[in-house]
Amino acid sequence: MLARWGVPGLGHVDLRRRSEKYLGENNVHLLGEETINDNNRRFFEACRTLGYRVEQFPVNVKGCQGSGLCNLGCPNAAKQGTHRVQLPAAEAAGVEVVTNCKVERIGERDCLATVTNPPFGEPSHWPEGRYRIRARAIVVAAGAVNSPALLLRSQLPARLPALGRYFTAHPALILVGEHDRPISNFYGHPKSYYCDHFVESAKFLLETCMYFPFTTAKNLIGFGAEHARLMSRMDRMQMILVLAVDPALAENRIAVDAAGDPVVHYRFTDEVMDALIESQRVAARIFFAAGCTRVHAPAGTGFFIGANEADRLEELITREAFKLGKVSISSAHLMGGCRMGTDPATSVTDAWGQVHGVPWLFVADASLFPMCSEINPYVTIMALADRVAERVRTRLPGLPAA
């Protein structure tokens, strides 16, 4: 991936060292075989049967109870995200975290922010109101949509034509196969395996997943009795998440509207559409190899494809049936918009996250990605943020020891 990114000064050895630090801190490890449910195990075995490369996901959990509700926020506080590991450590070291505080604009070594206290979330310990906060350095980490938007709203003393551009999204589909009897799927960790066999040849990844009723219903094509019948047997569902490895294009970008709110401009290329179609055929082969009797494909010419039709997937899953606006395509991971590089004409920051021409301003999140990652980006984001932290400390030698 780093070779593809081609950012001078951003090397594999350095990124790996920093990644390993966070893999340790956040307790990233492989789950034991006894916690793998049928939804995951059958995916793994089917990929092996078909000769597809398949690997187990290391996950950042401690004391996982297998609620399967990870995407809603772990109800058992087992997920070891930055909110449970790095942020508490930073607070213990003297960092002040201000909740419900929205930064509106960055000025010359300061920012304008508004604190509100809505009736949800952690109440802010700062009184409601507007603030001007002065700082020796400012690090923006608001994500691939809001970091570029914040910089676009700000009066920066530099010309940054690439700001907001080269946004990528890992366009995603949730695919469903149906077994003729219940399997274990919503009990246990939902995401244990991935298949990157097709990343180079067809530009997509497959991952195990298990979603909630509304999310599942929305991702099925159709409505009425047929749709309801499939939904009424969630305990028979096997699910696969597709992530398309989308190209970084200048025209796919974040802009801001007249009110300063972010607006995403994203066009699906033919390459991405082809990847999403082919991924459905591959996923169908996996479902059938895993024992599913029927498969639902958003690009299917009918609601179901039966196991007896498994040799006709090319004609039953077609581009013609796959229409934008009809199919639920979500974004799994938002990346880019403040991409790293050396040329201010085509990038926003240098290889250490410093905004070109603004020595006190840094970016430390997924918006730094020059292109999308070829796998889930969490650890890479943390490793990049670690580099930014090191550079800020170099620039500001008076900071207290870490």
Next chain:
Amino acid sequence: MAGRSNARVPPLSERQWAFLMRVAVRIVPAVADLDAAGRSRFVAIVSKALAERPRPIQHQFGLFLGVLRWAPFLRFGSPFDRLPPEDEDTVLRWFLDAPVAKLRSGFWALRALAFMGYYGQPEVWPSLRYTPSFRGNEMLHG
């Protein structure tokens, strides 16, 4: 994908609500069987989702409901809500695959809201044989 919401303005009129509920029954047949509490939860979920959308999106959605109501007049000589159920389904299938992307998107939004209003209620999950547990690993091993 602008982020400004307009929670204080009612997103739909009473007439639009009645129409939306009629279409929702075609999308999720079990909506017809919801009791008063279930219907109330349905309305609350959909209202909240709509209220959180930017005002122009709310407006577009209201317009789409109008288009869906009157478009069948061209083929059937009646608005949507005076059609028999099988013709209503024919109309919805046309919108699902409509040649114009904006019409497909409008129907996608309507479908998503109907699914959200029904499948977003934890009370209906057991009927889907979906019964998650905070201690899933224990259930995994019986």
